[in-house]
Amino acid sequence: MRYPVLLLLLVIFVSMASCIPTERLTYLQETEAANDSLISLQLQQQPYRLQVSDVLSIRVKALDQNLVEIFNPIGATSTSLDEGYYYDGFAIDSHGNIRMPTLGEVNVLGRTTEEVRKIIEDRLLKDYFNEEANIFVTVKLAGIRYTIAGEIGSSGVRTELTEKLSLMDAIANSGGVPVTGDLTDIVIVRQYPGGQKVHHVDLTRLDAMQSPYYYVKPNDLILVNPLPQKSVGAGTTGLDTFRTILTTVTALTSVILLFIRL
Numbered sequence: 001m002r003y004p005v006l007l008l009l010l011v012i013f014v015s016m017a018s019c020i021p022t023e024r025l026t027y028l029q030e031t032e033a034a035n036d037s038l039i040s041l042q043l044q045q046q047p048y049r050l051q052v053s054d055v056l057s058i059r060v061k062a063l064d065q066n067l068v069e070i071f072n073p074i075g076a077t078s079t080s081l082d083e084g085y086y087y088d089g090f091a092i093d094s095h096g097n098i099r100m101p102t103l104g105e106v107n108v109l110g111r112t113t114e115e116v117r118k119i120i121e122d123r124l125l126k127d128y129f130n131e132e133a134n135i136f137v138t139v140k141l142a143g144i145r146y147t148i149a150g151e152i153g154s155s156g157v158r159t160e161l162t163e164k165l166s167l168m169d170a171i172a173n174s175g176g177v178p179v180t181g182d183l184t185d186i187v188i189v190r191q192y193p194g195g196q197k198v199h200h201v202d203l204t205r206l207d208a209m210q211s212p213y214y215y216v217k218p219n220d221l222i223l224v225n226p227l228p229q230k231s232v233g234a235g236t237t238g239l240d241t242f243r244t245i246l247t248t249v250t251a252l253t254s255v256i257l258l259f260i261r262l
Helices: 002-018 081-088 113-127 167-173 206-210 228-232 238-261
Strands: 055-061 097-100 104-107 136-141 144-150 156-160 181-192 195-201 221-226
Touching (some): 055 097, 055 113
Parallel strands (some): 144 221
Antiparallel strands (some): 055 136, 181 195, 181 221
16 A cells, blocks of 8 residues: 555656746746836837848938939839848848949948938938938838747747837747747847857846847847756646656556566
């Protein structure tokens, strides 16, 4: 009688030890030190500086639109984000340049979109138009293109038509992180002029929103690693683990009892 009791206690102990605690499943948890979340989480985002492989959307407007059409891409009326990104966007080449109709090459590497807008506008006013033409130039990132993979609802390459995208947005757009995903160590592989760097964000902590890596940048690779419980295969909840181990122990006990009777 002693052995079945010991086996039952072992099952309960392993079940409790192997299930995933709530603290590892909850996003942006407050700590005792977080007295005023609204104020403490305000973070001034630095303007993004353009890099190789970024894609820009550039449009030139004027009082007489016919005068500036030659400076706009031919497919400027495309309504498909993917097609517009591929055909109508201005990709930054390995030398840091974009090639615009009529204007030719413009170096934009390391500049903000506002700085690029000013450069293009100044060149137009200097070489082609006067102030009375009321030239209006808009320069934006042609969406934020990133890759998300790992323990996520739906992995893949995504392009979001926005100027600001948080990690929470990116994860939500990909179906969320299942209970087997590790929220405490979201890996961000980010592009820099000198190469790639790997960063880590703990999304179970409220101060993750203060991290300089909380907002997704173009060409980011977001990786969600699995929790150890998944590789063990014992279950994600106490009940799952209990059922799995109980089935295994029951089968093992039956075999032992069978040999004892023999």
